[in-house]
Amino acid sequence: MTGGARSGKSAIAERLTLELGGDPVYIATAEAGDAEMAARIALHRDRRGSNWTTREAPLHLAEALYATDGAGPRLVDCLTLWLSNLMLAGGDWQQASQSLAAAIPSQSAPVVFVTNEVGAGIVPENALARAYRDAAGLLNQSVAAVSQEVYLAVAGIPVKVK
Template identity: 50%
Template sequence: MTENPHLTLVLGGARSGKSAYAESIIVPRPAPWTYIATAQILDDEMRARVDAHRLRRGENWRTVEAAQALVEAIAGAPADRPLLIDCLTLWLSNRLLADADLSRDRAELVHALACRSAPTVAVSSEVGLSIVPDNALARSFRDAAGELHQAISKIAGRVALVVAGNPLTVKGPPVI
């Protein structure tokens, strides 16, 4: 599959600033912007996190909830408008817990992202830099996340790793 120059993959750890950085890539372009959210709100703490993200983004964002159906949400997004997906690892964990075919899901997602012709930014948590998890489910998730990141990085025109709020260019030209 060929590289998509319109696609940026933003990786980082928890609370690294990756979402704010991803938003900063999109907002210089004319609004409205589409935000595909993959989080499931299962408790008050997650609701507070989601509310904080929404408040920071403001009113020019059209939010699409896609905890499971990410590929369909991408297909339904305006083809000529900027798109931000936050976050791939939340979607991946949702699919893993749904006992989905992760290999098929990954291939379909890569294809959907490769076909986008408008600026597209995908945010994901880098979970492979720590110790080996002590249980099979967590190891399976870590491995699936690494495979997903490699597949998307292969087609992305740009990849950035955000550390303590500082974006480091991993692939392609610096974005900001």
């Protein structure tokens, strides 16, 4: 599930994950680095309710997929936060992205990913923002290539792309 900011991606992805049946697992990539982000995380947690098992994976996403495979459908929210965590930590985002893309086809339980479309706006003025925009586009392409379905969220409406 991809889309712009506040396009309804997470809520749509939560519904899609629940429709898969079984006990849902939420793989969270966000970290509460400030009060505003903590409030966003709490909002997501409250909306999901208590029937979700949560696993935090701010950096080691492929490992989290392997560890939770078979535990029910998984929702990863979100790839672009995971990417920013990797880049800011000085991690090798290209290797991590390759590992993630390699892990996806081997999963026995379904995985729904949330990610942001960040390249549809103006060219950012600083090098870090441009590198992030480019990396997010490449990450989204690699995950979409190995995914069975891809949806774009537009104004809260899922549009099937693949």
